[in-house]
Amino acid sequence: MRVSGVLRLLALIFALVTTWIFIRSYVSLDMKTIRLPRWLAVSAAKKIRVVKTKCGLSKPCPNDFFAFKISSGAANVVGPTVCFENLVIMSPVKNNVGRGLNIALVNGTTGMVLTQKYFDMYSGDIKLLEKFLQEIPEGALVLVASYDDPGTKMNDETRKLLSSLGSSYAKQLGFRDSWVFLGAKNLKDKSPFEQFLKNNPGTNKYDGWPELLELEGCVPRKVF
Numbered sequence: 001m002r003v004s005g006v007l008r009l010l011a012l013i014f015a016l017v018t019t020w021i022f023i024r025s026y027v028s029l030d031m032k033t034i035r036l037p038r039w040l041a042v043s044a045a046k047k048i049r050v051v052k053t054k055c056g057l058s059k060p061c062p063n064d065f066f067a068f069k070i071s072s073g074a075a076n077v078v079g080p081t082v083c084f085e086n087l088v089i090m091s092p093v094k095n096n097v098g099r100g101l102n103i104a105l106v107n108g109t110t111g112m113v114l115t116q117k118y119f120d121m122y123s124g125d126i127k128l129l130e131k132f133l134q135e136i137p138e139g140a141l142v143l144v145a146s147y148d149d150p151g152t153k154m155n156d157e158t159r160k161l162l163s164s165l166g167s168s169y170a171k172q173l174g175f176r177d178s179w180v181f182l183g184a185k186n187l188k189d190k191s192p193f194e195q196f197l198k199n200n201p202g203t204n205k206y207d208g209w210p211e212l213l214e215l216e217g218c219v220p221r222k223v224f
């Protein structure tokens, strides 16, 4: 009893002393290291500051601008994607895209989606696209993504209508070209938001198709 009591006391003293030594060395070490891992603090702060941008844009848009990202289809395999203000309007996952031209209309003031539709440009009725383009309301933004073949059924009237939305390349759009575009009804100038790649067997990325195109940007909200 007595021996074990002494042993316990000794053990307690030993524990207290080692704890004290440990705490001392730990604290002094801690004092020194507290200024050391600054990169840690910085990276933590950075992580907090990383804000996910709308549509995954490389830079966020200023106030009163809409964020958008349009990807054309890849060959005839992967469908296109149209994102506007972080809302994926058209995509293979949504199962509302098709070969030809994929077009979404958005209210240029509110950013609300008006409609979305795809037009078969290989074997479809071009009159459907003509009618659709003629009926685009004033103040609407028009987002277009090609998939597989946007050109075979293209006619002069449709080229004219697409050009009036601000397109520079609608005039030459042809079989299996890649095309992404954002325009607006009665745009006075050419839209800065457009990319075009001609189907060219010499430079095509895929067997029979040029590379897919991605277009992202910030389009100013139209304030009346």
Ligand SMILES: *[C@@H]1O[C@H](CO)[C@@H](O)[C@H](O)[C@H]1NC(C)=O
Binding pocket: 107, 108, 109, 110, 114, 137, 138, 139, 140
């Ligand atoms: C856009 O929304 C505004 C406000 O609701 C409305 O007045 C205007 O007619 C709409 N324009 C289009 C093209 O839908």
